[in-house]
Amino acid sequence: MIGHQRWLAPMPLASLGYLVARGQGVHLPGIICPFRSITGVPCPTCHLTRSAMASLRGDLGLALHHHIFGPPLVAWLGWAAWRSLRQHRLALPLPSGPATAMLLLLLLLGYWLVRVAGWTLLGWATFPVT
Numbered sequence: 001m002i003g004h005q006r007w008l009a010p011m012p013l014a015s016l017g018y019l020v021a022r023g024q025g026v027h028l029p030g031i032i033c034p035f036r037s038i039t040g041v042p043c044p045t046c047h048l049t050r051s052a053m054a055s056l057r058g059d060l061g062l063a064l065h066h067h068i069f070g071p072p073l074v075a076w077l078g079w080a081a082w083r084s085l086r087q088h089r090l091a092l093p094l095p096s097g098p099a100t101a102m103l104l105l106l107l108l109l110g111y112w113l114v115r116v117a118g119w120t121l122l123g124w125a126t127f128p129v130t
Contacts, residue, residue, distance in 0.1 A: 012080035016056070019074075023053030027053035042119070042127045044112035048073065058083060 022028055035043035051070020054063035062068045075094065083091040095101040118124035 005090065006088050008085045009088055010081075012077050012084050012091060014091070016019050016074070016077050016081055019049070019052050019077075020056050022049070023057050038080075041116060045069075046127055052077075069108065 018028060027093040030049070033043050033046060035041070036046060041108075045067070047066040051063045051066035051068075052064060052074050054060075055071045055074040060071060076094055080092050083093065086107070095104060119126045
């Protein structure tokens with residue numbers, strides 16, 4: 001089972017380190033969104049990395065401007081890092097059941113639909129350029 005491999009324990013902390021470094025302007029490789037590249041429409045997680053980086057810098061306003069799920073993601077990664085290092089294995093706190101997972105998915109998709117509708121129909125700057 002993947003969660004029992006000790007070498008995976010630092011992964012959440014490494015993810016936080018990556019976000020901190022990117023937020024400080026260090027050029028690191030990243031993944032370009034294939035959904036946006038193909039469709040021209042931002043995906044449900046577009047600007048989530050930028051939001052997480054702003055959260056780690058303490059700029060909550062900018063973080064929420066980029067994506068409202070950024071600050072909770074950073075909190076979750078911090079919790080996962082603490083648990084994983086303490087337990088010496090990858091310990092990701094996941095939703096406690098299918099209903100919770102479905103609720104989180106519906107919240108993310110609902111937020112995305114509002115952003116896309118505002119962006120396409122009303123000209124909102126819901127997907128900032130910078």
